[in-house]
Amino acid sequence: MLRPEILSALQAAVGEEWCLTSKADLVAYSYDATPLYQRLPDAVVLPRTTEEVAAVMRVAHEHRIPVHTRGAGTNLAAGTVPAEGGIVLSLNRMNKILEIDQENLTATAEAGVITADLHKAVEAVGLFYPPDPGSMTSSTLGGNVMESAGGLRGLKYGVTKDYVMGLTAVTADGRIFRAGGKNVKDVAGYDLVKLICGSEGTLCIVTEVTLKLLPIPETKRTALAAFPDMEAAARAVSKIIAARIIPCTLEFMDNGTIRAVEEYVGLGLPTDAAALLLIQQDGPASVCDADIARIAEICRQEGATNVEHASDPAEQDRLMQARRWALSALARRKPTTILEDATVPRSQIAPMVAQIQRIAEKYRLDICTFGHAGDGNLHPTCMTDERNKEELERVEQAFAEIFAAALELGGTITGEHGVGEAKSPYLEWKVGPVGIELMKNIKKAFDPHHILNPGKLFAGETRKRVVVRQ
Amino acid sequence: MKVQISEDLVLNCMRCGFCLPACPTYREKQVESASPRGRIALMRAVMEDKLDILDIADPLDACLGCRACEPACPAGVTYGAILEQGRAQLAEVRPLPGVVRWAYRWLLGTPGGIKFSAWALWLYQKLHLSSLVRRLNLVEKIGGKGLADMEKVIPPVASPAQRAARKPAYPAVGARRYRVAFFLGCLSDIVFFETNQNAIDVLTRLGCDVELPAGQGCCGAVHSHAGEHAMAVEQAKRNIAAFEAGGYDFIVSTAGGCGAALREYDKLLADDPDWADRARAFSARCRDFSELVEQLGPVPMGEMPGTYTYQDSCHLRNVQKVAAPPRNLLKALPGARFVELPEADRCCGAAGTYMITQALMSDRILDDKSEKVRETGASTLVVANTPCHLEMLEGIQRAGLADQVQVRHIADVVAEAVRKAAPAGEEA
Ligand SMILES: Cc1cc2nc3c(=O)[nH]c(=O)nc-3n(C[C@H](O)[C@H](O)[C@H](O)COP(=O)(O)OP(=O)(O)OC[C@H]3O[C@@H](n4cnc5c(N)ncnc54)[C@H](O)[C@@H]3O)c2cc1C
Ligand code: SF4
Numbered sequence: 001m002l003r004p005e006i007l008s009a010l011q012a013a014v015g016e017e018w019c020l021t022s023k024a025d026l027v028a029y030s031y032d033a034t035p036l037y038q039r040l041p042d043a044v045v046l047p048r049t050t051e052e053v054a055a056v057m058r059v060a061h062e063h064r065i066p067v068h069t070r071g072a073g074t075n076l077a078a079g080t081v082p083a084e085g086g087i088v089l090s091l092n093r094m095n096k097i098l099e100i101d102q103e104n105l106t107a108t109a110e111a112g113v114i115t116a117d118l119h120k121a122v123e124a125v126g127l128f129y130p131p132d133p134g135s136m137t138s139s140t141l142g143g144n145v146m147e148s149a150g151g152l153r154g155l156k157y158g159v160t161k162d163y164v165m166g167l168t169a170v171t172a173d174g175r176i177f178r179a180g181g182k183n184v185k186d187v188a189g190y191d192l193v194k195l196i197c198g199s200e201g202t203l204c205i206v207t208e209v210t211l212k213l214l215p216i217p218e219t220k221r222t223a224l225a226a227f228p229d230m231e232a233a234a235r236a237v238s239k240i241i242a243a244r245i246i247p248c249t250l251e252f253m254d255n256g257t258i259r260a261v262e263e264y265v266g267l268g269l270p271t272d273a274a275a276l277l278l279i280q281q282d283g284p285a286s287v288c289d290a291d292i293a294r295i296a297e298i299c300r301q302e303g304a305t306n307v308e309h310a311s312d313p314a315e316q317d318r319l320m321q322a323r324r325w326a327l328s329a330l331a332r333r334k335p336t337t338i339l340e341d342a343t344v345p346r347s348q349i350a351p352m353v354a355q356i357q358r359i360a361e362k363y364r365l366d367i368c369t370f371g372h373a374g375d376g377n378l379h380p381t382c383m384t385d386e387r388n389k390e391e392l393e394r395v396e397q398a399f400a401e402i403f404a405a406a407l408e409l410g411g412t413i414t415g416e417h418g419v420g421e422a423k424s425p426y427l428e429w430k431v432g433p434v435g436i437e438l439m440k441n442i443k444k445a446f447d448p449h450h451i452l453n454p455g456k457l458f459a460g461e462t463r464k465r466v467v468v469r470q
Numbered sequence: 471m472k473v474q475i476s477e478d479l480v481l482n483c484m485r486c487g488f489c490l491p492a493c494p495t496y497r498e499k500q501v502e503s504a505s506p507r508g509r510i511a512l513m514r515a516v517m518e519d520k521l522d523i524l525d526i527a528d529p530l531d532a533c534l535g536c537r538a539c540e541p542a543c544p545a546g547v548t549y550g551a552i553l554e555q556g557r558a559q560l561a562e563v564r565p566l567p568g569v570v571r572w573a574y575r576w577l578l579g580t581p582g583g584i585k586f587s588a589w590a591l592w593l594y595q596k597l598h599l600s601s602l603v604r605r606l607n608l609v610e611k612i613g614g615k616g617l618a619d620m621e622k623v624i625p626p627v628a629s630p631a632q633r634a635a636r637k638p639a640y641p642a643v644g645a646r647r648y649r650v651a652f653f654l655g656c657l658s659d660i661v662f663f664e665t666n667q668n669a670i671d672v673l674t675r676l677g678c679d680v681e682l683p684a685g686q687g688c689c690g691a692v693h694s695h696a697g698e699h700a701m702a703v704e705q706a707k708r709n710i711a712a713f714e715a716g717g718y719d720f721i722v723s724t725a726g727g728c729g730a731a732l733r734e735y736d737k738l739l740a741d742d743p744d745w746a747d748r749a750r751a752f753s754a755r756c757r758d759f760s761e762l763v764e765q766l767g768p769v770p771m772g773e774m775p776g777t778y779t780y781q782d783s784c785h786l787r788n789v790q791k792v793a794a795p796p797r798n799l800l801k802a803l804p805g806a807r808f809v810e811l812p813e814a815d816r817c818c819g820a821a822g823t824y825m826i827t828q829a830l831m832s833d834r835i836l837d838d839k840s841e842k843v844r845e846t847g848a849s850t851l852v853v854a855n856t857p858c859h860l861e862m863l864e865g866i867q868r869a870g871l872a873d874q875v876q877v878r879h880i881a882d883v884v885a886e887a888v889r890k891a892a893p894a895g896e897e898a
């Protein structure tokens with residue numbers, strides 16, 4: 001409970017209507033998309049402007065109240081769960097696209113703009129904003145920036161941080177600042193923009209972003225290839241890249257995922273295949289045609305049992321279906337779906353998938369893997385039931401072992417979902433004690449009183465590192 | 471009967487938020503408790519005894535029940551079922567006002583009540599009571615602004631003589647292809663008697679023997695939306711009993727919302743051993759008018775000049791999964807132009823009784839809708855459900871479009887086109 005004078009100061013900052021404290025409203029902001037995490041805030045504040053955000057932060061700073069910024073609450077690391085109560089600062093009302101600059105090829109938008117809305121707006125004028133996280137129809141640009149979200153087009157086009165050129169933000173004590181801008185080249189001081197990308201609401205509150213745009217690619221071609229074993233699929237991925245082709249999408253599904261999709265939608269997928277690769281290339285038609293033909297050839301050479309490719313949009317859509325249904329098909333199997341994103345260098349995909357399968361068997365769990373083969377970003381997805389506490393223990397152990405295995409292979413504990421609270425016990429495994437110390441010092445410089453998203457990134461205690469038996 | 475919120479159903483929600491942009495009330499209010507994900511989390515908190523059902527009365531009342539969140543959900547969460555459980559719990563501690571319950575139970579809840587209401591409404595209009603009542607602002611005083619707004623747009627209803635002339639069965643024109651049972655509905659048949667007759671006419675011309683089984687009543691949607699689970703079950707059983715004896719090929723309705731309720735009798739009665747199989751057999755036969763016409767077509771139609779647009783009925787689209795057939799019928803109208811209404815899949819704000827109980831939010835959503843209709847430049851806005859029909863009549867009037875845009879049911883449009891092509895069949 002916030003003291004009445006604090007509450008009235010917050011109400012003065014954003015207007016009474018946008019300061020919520022009813023029991024129901026507190027419950028409604030106690031979670032995000034991360035299973036098993038939930039805690040009540042003391043108040044929910046929904047500002048409309050940067051100035052209002054600054055006013056809220058001045059109140060929070062004065063009274064040392066934790067502030068957990070929230071976009072659409074679709075993150076998978078408990079990043080917006082108010083670990084220490086306080087305020088949930090929801091930016092979804094800041095949803096105006098401010099400018100599409102066709103000369104400088106930039107878009108400037110408020111942080112609460114929904115990713116897919118920006119896509120629509122820029123595509124309407126023949127421009128292209130590549131980052132396309134699976135959650136793009138509901139996630140916000142602010143949330144994307146704060147997690148440096150990736151997506152299906154990451155292999156060729158990179159991730160959110162590669163597109164953030166400038167931003168407007170509010171400091172922990174309520175001052176407004178701008179970093180970066182529309183300059184393609186800008187080395188004036190430390191690169192605050194890049195530092196803030198992926199900082200998960202722990203350094204400042206982003207209220208506006210300026211994003212880089214590209215001309216929209218002329219067309220697309222799609223191929224789907226089925227492989228009898230994982231190694232063959234992995235070899236095909238390496239050979240495609242080695243042939244100097246960078247497809248815009250190179251997705252992968254393991255046998256468990258293929259069977260789940262087939263069971264659910266019946267697309268006629270080969271349920272005996274060990275792996276499916278879904279490949280898409282964009283660009284001028286002649287280049288796409290040549291690339292996809294060459295990709296299909298490589299897949300066959302590497303032992304693909306079945307390769308389909310398409311140029312007709314409806315046909316391409318049919319091929320994409322398999323990947324699009326993956327999460328739905330898995331999510332329907334059991335009540336609780338835990339979606340992780342352990343990531344390895346591209347060359348280590350086959351051993352990583354083998355490790356995941358071994359670990360799933362060891363802990364007697366239902367884990368299927370799909371993901372972005374092109375950039376080594378895998379989504380081992382565990383179907384479980386949160387009511388089964390004993391199984392949940394095993395899930396936790398299994399994921400600890402999966403993260404350890406990824407690190408062993410030169411990978412990372414999270415490719416695009418972020419650390420948040422859920423993966424904070426593992427951060428030190430990846431960045432080491434010096435890394436943690438440097439990060440904590442950066443945090444202190446931005447947020448000396450520790451009021452911005454406390455309880456995230458840095459764990460009270462690092463988990464004991466599991467030793468992976470190869 | 472005490473209805474609990476089902477743990478299995480709420481746990482299916484993985485809180486991904488994919489349903490947020492599909493939800494009209496979230497779009498208007500922009501707070502999580504007005505979103506599907508939020509409402510499920512709140513009902514879960516009630517189930518877990520963390521909140522009292524009264525704590526979440528406002529968020530539940532503000533839900534349109536349009537179920538646009540269901541097709542948007544990757545996890546297949548059955549939001550409609552959870553909502554009904556929540557509302558049933560709410561109705562236990564916050565019963566409907568006695569007069570409303572009485573009206574639901576008797577006026578809409580029995581075949582005799584429906585007949586009586588139709589007669590009473592006709593008499594009310596005939597005696598020009600409406601001008602007196604409006605002058606005294608009586609409807610608004612008794613039923614609130616929503617009811618008053620609706621009262622103003624109700625068209626003149628069929629007379630008792632017209633109703634008495636209705637036959638219990640209409641034979642197929644030409645060779646019989648199917649035997650069809652027609653579900654009349656309560657409000658639809660009271661206010662839009664003509665529409666039902668038009669639909670019957672079209673179906674007979676397509677080779678259907680159309681029967682109007684006696685003993686049918688209200689579909690029960692209005693009851694389950696209000697949390698009156700037991701009353702809804704009573705309606706379902708009555709209708710199943712009325713229809714199952716005939717051995718019909720199809721059971722057809724013209725109201726998207728009623729049809730959706732009929733189609734879900736299998737779910738409503740799934741746990742009742744005496745009724746589960748009968749309900750499944752019943753639901754499997756249900757079709758929407760436009761769906762069946764498309765299936766039986768092509769139907770010869772005459773010139774229907776004008777620009778047409780179409781507003782989905784939420785329950786027709788999201789529950790019955792019928793979106794293409796009405797559009798295809800309109801696109802096939804000779805001499806007509808069809809324009810897609812932007813965001814046609816978004817609720818118009820009627821949402822059954824919502825337009826009466828939540829008039830302010832309903833009007834906000836409606837005005838948005840009317841603006842979109844204006845932008846299409848359509849001369850006819852076609853609807854496929856009774857509450858939407860009334861709501862859009864109100865919306866078009868509020869937007870000052872009454873001179874430019876007609877609001878018509880798909881069955882009325884198709885019937886006119888069919889008669890233009892073959893007027894000889896008129897007497898069928
Ligand atoms: C089904 C599903 C699929 C997904 N697919 C992908 C995918 O393909 N790729 C991918 O990268 N991610 C994916 N995600 C994860 C998630 O959608 C992304 O992390 C997304 O960027 C989060 O955006 P949001 O608006 O929901 O942010 P939130 O979840 O609201 O917030 C995310 C973090 O950013 C902080 N934050 C949010 N806005 C601001 C702001 N303006 N200023 C400061 N801090 C802020 C929050 O405190 C939190 O730490 C998926 C999630 C789900 C549920
Ligand atoms: S889309 Fe489905 S699973 Fe996701 S939050 Fe909405 S109801 Fe829950």
Ligand code: SF4
Pocket residue numbers: 492493494495496504505506509532533534535536537538539540549
């Ligand atoms: S039924 Fe309609 S109003 Fe209710 S939560 Fe679902 S989308 Fe929103």
